[in-house]
Each structure stands twice: as structure tokens, then as C-alpha cells.
Amino acid sequence: MNKPAREQMNIVVIGHVDHGKSTVIGRLMADTQSLPEGKLEQVKARCARDARPFEYAFLLDALKDEQAQGITIDSARCFFRSAKREYIIIDAPGHIEFLRNMISGAARAEAALLIIDAKEGVQENSRRHGYLLSMLGIRQVAVCINKMDLADYSQDVFESIRDEYRAFLQQIGVEALDFIPLSAREGDNIVANSERMPWYTGPTTLDIVDSFTKEQDTIEKPFRFPVQDIYKFTESGDDRRIVAGRIETGSINVGDEVVFLPSEKRSQIASIEGFNVPVQTRAFAGQSTGFTLTEQVYINPGELMCKTSDAPAQTGTHLAVNIFWMNRQPMIYNKKYKIKLAGARMPVWLREVVNVLDASELTTNSNRQQIERHDVAECVLETLKPIAFDLSTEIAQTGRFVIIDNYEIAGGGVVLKAVESATNRVTERVQQREQRWQRSTITPDVRSTRYNQRSTLVLICGPVHTGKENLAKALEEDLFQSGRYVYYLGLSNSSLSMDVAESGQRDEYIRRLGEVSHLFTDAGLILIATISDLDDYELETINTLNQPSDFRIINVGPNRFGRANVDLQLDELNDIPAAVGQIKKLLTTQRYLIEYYL
Amino acid sequence: MDQLETLESQSIFILREAYRSFKNLVMLWSIGKDSTVLLWLARKAFFGHAPIPLMHIDTSYKIPEMIEYRDRFAREWKLNLIVGQNVEALKAKQTFPDGNATRLQCCGRLKSEALKHTLSGEWPRKVLNHETGQYDVVEGGEPFTGVIVGARADEEGSRSKERYFSPRDQHSEWDVGEQPPELWNQFKTDFAPGTHVRIHPLLDWTELNIWEYIERENIPIIGLYFDRGEGTRYRSLGCFPCTSPVESTAKNVSEIVEELRSGKFSNIAERSGRAQDKEDFSGLETLRRDGYM
Numbered sequence: 001m002n003k004p005a006r007e008q009m010n011i012v013v014i015g016h017v018d019h020g021k022s023t024v025i026g027r028l029m030a031d032t033q034s035l036p037e038g039k040l041e042q043v044k045a046r047c048a049r050d051a052r053p054f055e056y057a058f059l060l061d062a063l064k065d066e067q068a069q070g071i072t073i074d075s076a077r078c079f080f081r082s083a084k085r086e087y088i089i090i091d092a093p094g095h096i097e098f099l100r101n102m103i104s105g106a107a108r109a110e111a112a113l114l115i116i117d118a119k120e121g122v123q124e125n126s127r128r129h130g131y132l133l134s135m136l137g138i139r140q141v142a143v144c145i146n147k148m149d150l151a152d153y154s155q156d157v158f159e160s161i162r163d164e165y166r167a168f169l170q171q172i173g174v175e176a177l178d179f180i181p182l183s184a185r186e187g188d189n190i191v192a193n194s195e196r197m198p199w200y201t202g203p204t205t206l207d208i209v210d211s212f213t214k215e216q217d218t219i220e221k222p223f224r225f226p227v228q229d230i231y232k233f234t235e236s237g238d239d240r241r242i243v244a245g246r247i248e249t250g251s252i253n254v255g256d257e258v259v260f261l262p263s264e265k266r267s268q269i270a271s272i273e274g275f276n277v278p279v280q281t282r283a284f285a286g287q288s289t290g291f292t293l294t295e296q297v298y299i300n301p302g303e304l305m306c307k308t309s310d311a312p313a314q315t316g317t318h319l320a321v322n323i324f325w326m327n328r329q330p331m332i333y334n335k336k337y338k339i340k341l342a343g344a345r346m347p348v349w350l351r352e353v354v355n356v357l358d359a360s361e362l363t364t365n366s367n368r369q370q371i372e373r374h375d376v377a378e379c380v381l382e383t384l385k386p387i388a389f390d391l392s393t394e395i396a397q398t399g400r401f402v403i404i405d406n407y408e409i410a411g412g413g414v415v416l417k418a419v420e421s422a423t424n425r426v427t428e429r430v431q432q433r434e435q436r437w438q439r440s441t442i443t444p445d446v447r448s449t450r451y452n453q454r455s456t457l458v459l460i461c462g463p464v465h466t467g468k469e470n471l472a473k474a475l476e477e478d479l480f481q482s483g484r485y486v487y488y489l490g491l492s493n494s495s496l497s498m499d500v501a502e503s504g505q506r507d508e509y510i511r512r513l514g515e516v517s518h519l520f521t522d523a524g525l526i527l528i529a530t531i532s533d534l535d536d537y538e539l540e541t542i543n544t545l546n547q548p549s550d551f552r553i554i555n556v557g558p559n560r561f562g563r564a565n566v567d568l569q570l571d572e573l574n575d576i577p578a579a580v581g582q583i584k585k586l587l588t589t590q591r592y593l594i595e596y597y598l
Numbered sequence: 599m600d601q602l603e604t605l606e607s608q609s610i611f612i613l614r615e616a617y618r619s620f621k622n623l624v625m626l627w628s629i630g631k632d633s634t635v636l637l638w639l640a641r642k643a644f645f646g647h648a649p650i651p652l653m654h655i656d657t658s659y660k661i662p663e664m665i666e667y668r669d670r671f672a673r674e675w676k677l678n679l680i681v682g683q684n685v686e687a688l689k690a691k692q693t694f695p696d697g698n699a700t701r702l703q704c705c706g707r708l709k710s711e712a713l714k715h716t717l718s719g720e721w722p723r724k725v726l727n728h729e730t731g732q733y734d735v736v737e738g739g740e741p742f743t744g745v746i747v748g749a750r751a752d753e754e755g756s757r758s759k760e761r762y763f764s765p766r767d768q769h770s771e772w773d774v775g776e777q778p779p780e781l782w783n784q785f786k787t788d789f790a791p792g793t794h795v796r797i798h799p800l801l802d803w804t805e806l807n808i809w810e811y812i813e814r815e816n817i818p819i820i821g822l823y824f825d826r827g828e829g830t831r832y833r834s835l836g837c838f839p840c841t842s843p844v845e846s847t848a849k850n851v852s853e854i855v856e857e858l859r860s861g862k863f864s865n866i867a868e869r870s871g872r873a874q875d876k877e878d879f880s881g882l883e884t885l886r887r888d889g890y891m
Binding site for chain 1: 801
């Protein structure tokens with residue numbers, strides 16, 4: 001016999017240190033009979049043995065460290081059920097040292113209870129946590145004014161704290177669902193209204209928790225599917241090529257047309273795949289699923305699949321964002337970080353600090369050059385390549401990101417808007433180089449006439465293991481023997497071509513190739529280089545660095561460029577001399593190899 | 599989506615993140631219900647395949663039926679199965695059943711030590727050869743940098759503090775206070791050389807959820823969990839000297855679900871049959887910091 005499926009909700013309990021978060025949860029669990037049998041007695045007996053007064057918080061603070069210090073170090077999960085549904089309650093630490101743990105806890109939640117001590121009133125972290133909640137995208141907040149027993153259950157005390165905190169929340173655009181006076185230790189207004197506060201007739205804590213609602217509109221929003229991976233289990237006799245991930249928002253049907261961003265490649269949904277499930281024709285927000293496509297397109301994990309009939313996500317390299325920083329080392333200019341946004345992972349740089357906010361005092365400082373620990377900053381980031389995203393106010397799931405610094409998640413943030421920028425890191429670098437460069441009196445034309453050739457970069461591209469290097473060497477030898485000034489740059493990139501999107505060194509290799517190529521072409525030579533899995537943006541970088549000279553693309557194997565124009569496509573390399581002949585013909589017709597007919 | 603669908607989707611997402619991020623990934627399989635559900639979720643995540651190798655730490659004191667079950671499904675589902683064991687400690691009889699160790703010391707040697715050195719590749723691994731049906735001994739294997747574990751937050755206090763992706767240092771130690779932040783399903787997938795990451799796809803599941811899911815998916819589960827006429831069954835599986843069956847007449851999955859939902863076990867902790875937890879109030883936490891699963 002199956003019961004009707006129940007709903008689950010994640011709730012975080014936050015507030016300043018020692019305002020009684022763990023006690024509220026412990027009491028809520030005890031008063032709803034959600035504790036394992038004997039747990040309460042066990043903890044009480046242990047307190048008696050150690051000659052300390054029992055506290056409900058001990059139920060949660062199960063770790064030794066925490067009981068010694070009497071504060072929550074990490075966010076703990078507790079399971080609890082009401083008549084209405086199942087809950088995971090997250091107990092987030094209130095101490096500033098453990099802010100990142102509070103954030104980890106809160107980021108999992110759909111709603112929050114914010115606890116304020118009636119005796120201490122609104123404190124630094126009451127405000128900071130309130131601000132971070134709004135930034136984390138948690139819209140449902142109820143405020144519990146706790147320890148009313150220490151304030152003589154005074155209505156005046158309650159109302160003055162309520163008014164002060166409500167004014168703060170208004171400044172950051174948050175409206176609390178309710179303010180509840182309670183004493184978690186004494187059990188007032190936890191699951192039943194308290195006789196000691198007859199002046200309060202509003203909901204109890206349990207009422208409020210049950211009144212939080214699930215986000216309903218994710219299915220109605222535009223379709224967003226961050227590509228987590230592309231699977232093909234050929235060795236197990238499975239020929240399906242499955243695009244796997246989780247649908248963040250919207251829904252999709254078999255037959256719908258899709259576009260991958262930022263590559264802009266298009267295809268159509270052929271099937272929705274699953275294991276031990278009936279055949280499906282529709283998939284929707286929240287599902288971890290997979291699709292096969294009618295037309296096979298080459299895409300990388302990290303792209304964002306959208307439905308062509310829905311509003312597309314934006315793409316760009318410059319993002320105006322709000323960031324909160326958690327690392328001891330500040331976030332600084334000219335340092336390479338990594339951004340993880342939906343499925344994308346990519347190098348990123350801090351380009352501009354617009355202003356820094358003290359999230360507790362709500363004061364801003366626009367003269368800062370770096371972002372310190374616990375700062376909230378509005379700033380501009382530049383990604384290595386275009387990235388697909390939404391504004392966090394429109395689609396939160398694809399409008400937020402984390403920043404990795406030295407293997408650690410160091411900051412988190414939300415996208416405010418895309419920024420049009422005339423310059424980027426590469427063009428700035430070229431400008432600086434050109435300013436310092438002392439050009440010689442020998443012009444490119446003079447060199448071209450002497451060498452009987454126009455300089456260029458011949459890029460032999462394509463997937464790994466297609467024999468590109470052999471072709472490059474043969475081409476060099478042929479051109480050299482026929483009197484041309486040519487050089488094959490035999491700098492292997494094979495060790496860097498694994499994990500294209502994630503390798504920390506790939507972008508540096510591309511930059512060096514661009515710079516080296518600029519030297520050779522400036523000297524009037526024809527430079528031949530091979531590179532695996534080159535994409536449109538990397539080509540753009542090489543081109544910018546190699547200016548004013550140009551490049552020609554020879555592609556071996558499947559052509560995976562989206563926009564770049566391939567000058568010569570070779571499907572396979574069976575006959576190298578013939579391929580060399582084709583390249584020479586191309587270079588001759590395009591007047592790189594100049595022939596004089598007297 | 600209902601609760602089970604939500605939990606399933608999140609676990610699949612976590613498994614795929616792990617598979618995308620770690621080259622040397624392994625999943626621990628204790629043969630129990632949790633890690634068998636985990637294995638099932640992996641087959642869900644990878645569309646019927648099990649591309650992540652499984653590792654079983656065999657203390658040699660496992661209930662014999664567990665080994666039979668393990669080998670049967672490893673063959674049937676074509677699993678890449680690795681078995682590790684603390685051969686030295688067993689040879690020297692440094693165990694609790696031999697009377698030469700406390701229960702906790704025994705767990706430390708036969709489980710934590712065996713796990714640590716089998717993961718690192720220092721100790722030989724037994725690998726199931728599907729052609730011969732036998733185990734080959736492989737020495738000098740590569741260290742695993744990502745280890746998927748079926749721990750649940752509701753099991754006991756220290757597990758409720760875990761992250762989905764939780765770093766361990768060279769000594770497999772867990773620093774509870776200095777855990778990385780985990781935001782919006784962005785996990786710690788970057789790690790320094792010499793460290794590894796424990797991955798917990800089942801963190802949000804309760805014991806009841808596990809059984810409800812087994813029922814919904816019809817997952818073949820080992821018979822030790824059911825009463826087979828004696829009026830007892832195992833609620834949690836471990837080594838036979840330290841795990842005792844509980845009194846229960848639940849004969850199938852739906853009877854277990856009912857028993858947990860509203861019956862005699864609806865508010866009794868799952869590990870109440872595990873003797874090592876009772877030696878020291880914080881026993882399990884001490885073991886966990888030291889690398890225990």
C-alpha cells in the first residue's frame with residue numbers, strides 16, 4: 001500500500017551567534033515528536049553526568065568541538081516532519097568565523113527562520129545574515145524574536161526589535177512574512193500559542209514553517225538545461241550519444257528545436273532517455289535527465305541548452321555582478337580565478353571594483369581596489385571566453401556563480417547585467433605591446449619582396465590523433481626545399497589538450513602561440529603550427545595577438561568550428577603529399593607564395 | 599516532483615558532477631541497502647551503465663551471504679569490482695573476535711586502515727575478472743582521488759555536518775570546522791595534489807526514503823534485511839561479531855516501509871544494533887575524522 005507522495009522542504013535557521021538557533025530547532029523537534037526514541041533522555045543523562053544544565057541545543061550540537069565552545073561550527077541537517085510535509089532543517093552557525101558554513105547551509109534552503117535575541121536585540125550578524133539571504137535568493141523569511149522569557153515577555157521589547165529590524169529589511173528590499181515572539185527554552189509559541197504572551201495572537205513557529213510555499217513558477221520559465229556531460233558508452237555496446245544534465249527551469253518535448261549557448265549550435269530533441277522508467281515525451285524543471293539529438297552537433301560540457309521557441313540566455317565575456325567573498329586572501333586584479341556558473345567552468349579575472357558594501361552597516365565604499373573577506377562587492381568580471389548566463393533577477397538558477405581560488409570555493413555571486421566592453425584582456429595586451437614596440441625601418445612590404453612570399457600563420461587544426469604533426473612537418477620540408485622561408489613550431493600541445501575547458505594552462509598556451517606567431521610573421525616568415533580542438537574564441541585570441549598578419553586554417557578530421565571559416569578541409573590524412581599539394585595550391589592562389597612570371 | 603523524485607534527481611546530479619570532475623573515481627559498496635541504492639542511482643545517472651568502479655572492504659567477518667550477494671550482482675551487472683583487505687592485521691590476529699583489540703580498534707584496522715591503503719594503491723587490490731569469474735590481485739594501482747560514499751545525514755550527529763563534496767587531506771582526515779562552502783549545487787571539484795574528496799550523494803536521504811525508493815524501483819536487495827521465519831531481521835549490516843539482528847517480522851520491502859513509517863521502528867535509531875557506537879559516546883565521530891565511512 002502506497003501513501004500519497006509527500007512534499008519535502010529545506011529550511012535554514014540563521015541569526016547572530018548565541019541567539020538560540022539550535023535551541024529553536026531542538027525544541028521544534030522535541031515538541032513535534034520528531035526525535036529518535038531515547039535521544040532526549042540520552043542527552044539529558046549526559047548533561048547530568050557532566051554536571052551541566054540541559055539545553056535543547058545539545059541535541060543538535062552533536063560534535064565535541066561544538067559542545068566545548070557552545071557554538072555551532074557547521075550547518076547541520078535535521079529531519080523533521082509536520083502533519084503537512086517533510087522538512088530538512090539546516091542549523092547554520094551564527095559566528096562570523098563560520099560565515100561560509102552559514103552560507104553553505106542557507107544556499108540549500110527554500111525558506112529561512114531568522115532568530116534575534118530579545119535581550120541583545122539586532123546584532124551585526126542579524127543584519128549581515130538578512131542581507132546574504134536576499135542575495136542567496138531566499139525570498140521567504142520569518143523572524144523569531146527569541147528568549148522572550150529573559151525580557152519578561154514584554155510586548156514593548158518585541159515591538160521595538162520588530163520595528164528596528166523591519167526597517168533594516170526594507171532597506172534591502174526584503175519583507176518578512178511574520179515576526180514571532182518566542183522562548184525556545186520554555187517552549188512558548190513553538191507549536192502552541194503561549195499563555196505568557198496573551199498579547200500575541202499570530203502564528204506559532206510551526207504554523208509559519210508550514211506556511212512557507214515551494215517555488216511554483218520554475219516550470220513556466222524559459223527552458224534552461226546546463227549540459228553536465230555528453231555520454232557515449234560504446235564499449236558497453238550502447239550507441240546512444242546522450243546529452244546529460246538537470247533541467248533548471250522550463251520544460252521540453254521530443255521534437256523541440258534547441259540551441260546550445262554560447263556556441264549557437266542547433267539541433268532537435270530526438271528522445272528523452274532514462275533507466276528503469278517508461279518512455280517519456282516531455283521533461284521539466286528539476287529532473288536530472290538526458291536527451292539524444294536528431295542532428296549530432298559538437299558541443300562541450302558546460303554549454304547551456306535552450307529551446308529556440310523560448311527567450312534565449314545571454315552570452316558575453318563581461319559581467320556586472322554582486323560578489324560576496326569568503327577567502328582569507330582578498331580577490332585582486334590580474335589574478336586568474338575560475339568561475340563556475342551553471343555547468344560552465346572557465347578562467348575569470350576581476351576587472352573593476354565598482355563599490356564594496358558592509359553588509360552589516362549597509363555603508364558603501366567606492367575607492368577599493370580589492371575585495372576582502374566578508375565583503376559584498378559590486379564588480380565587473382571578465383571571462384576567458386563568452387559564457388551563457390541569465391540575469392539573477394530573471395532566472396536565478398543560471399544567474400549565479402561561484403569563484404574558485406586555489407582549489408577552494410572562495411566567493412559566490414549573482415549576475416546583475418551584461419557589460420559591453422570595447423576592450424578586453426587580449427586587446428589591452430596588444431595595445432601595451434604596440435606602445436612599447438620599436439618598429440624597424442624595414443617594412444613588411446620590403447620583407448615580402450625580398451622573401452618572395454607574404455607571411456602568414458598556417459594553423460593545422462582538428463581533433464587529437466589525426467596526424468596533424470606529420471602533415472605540418474611534410475609541409476615545412478616541401479616549402480623549405482622550394483626556397484621559402486618557413487618554420488614549423490613543433491611545440492606539442494598534446495599534454496595540454498586534455499580537459500580543454502578545465503585545464504588551467506590551455507589559455508596560456510594559446511596566448512604564447514599568438515605571441516610567438518606574431519614574432520615569426522612580423523619577421524616575414526610562414527609559420528606552421530598544429531593545435532587540437534581549437535575553438536572559435538581561441539582562434540580569435542590568436543588572431544588578435546598575431547595582427548597585422550593573418551592566418552589560414554587547415555582542418556583535419558571533423559570540423560568542430562561554429563563560425564570560423566576553414567580554408568581547407570581534409571576529412572582524413574591518407575595521402576600526405578597530396579595534402580601538402582593542396583595546401584601549397586591554396587597558399588599560391590591566395591598569393592602567400594608569390595610566383596613571378598617574367 | 600514528490601520527495602523521492604527530488605532526492606533521486608539531486609543524487610544523480612551529484613554523481614554526474616563527480617564523474618565529470620574526477621579521473622580516478624571509485625564508489626564504496628558495502629553490500630548494504632544504502633550503497634546498493636547508490637549503485638542503482640549510478641545506473642540511473644549513466645543510463646543503465648556503471649562506469650565508476652566499486653570498492654568493497656572485506657573485513658573477513660562479513661556475514662557470508664553478503665559476499666555471495668556481492669559476487670552475484672557484480673557478475674550480473676558487469677561491475678568493475680575491487681576488493682580490499684587488511685591482510686596483515688588478520689594474519690597477526692589483531693582483531694576484536696581474536697580478543698586482541700577493542701571493537702573500535704578492530705574497526706580502525708579492518709575498515710579504516712584497509713580502506714585508506716586500498717584507496718591509495720599502497721596495498722594490493724583484488725579485481726574481479728569477468729572472463730575467468732575470479733579475482734586477480736593487482737599491485738601498484740593508481741590512487742583514487744574521488745570516493746563516493748553512501749553516508750546519510752540522519753545516521754548520527756557527525757554525519758549531519760557533511761558536505762556533498764567533502765575534502766580529506768593526505769591522512770584521510772576530516773576537518774569539520776574548515777569545510778569548504780557549498781553553494782547552489784556548485785561543489786568542491788578542485789583539489790590539491792595529495793588530497794582527495796569524499797562524495798555523498800545520499801546525504802539528504804533518510805532510512806525510510808531508502809526503503810521507499812527500493813520499493814518504488816524494485817531494487818534487488820540482500821535477504822538478510824528480511825525476517826525469514828525466525829522473527830528477526832538485520833536493520834543495518836556489518837561484521838557478524840558486532841552486528842545483531844533486531845526483532846521484527848517484516849518479510850518484504852513494503853512491510854519494512856510500514857514498520858519505519860508508523861510501526862515499531864518509527865522513532866528508534868537505525869544503528870541501535872551496532873555495538874561499536876556504544877563504546878564511546880563520540881566513537882563514530884572519532885572514526886570518521888580518521889577516515890571511517
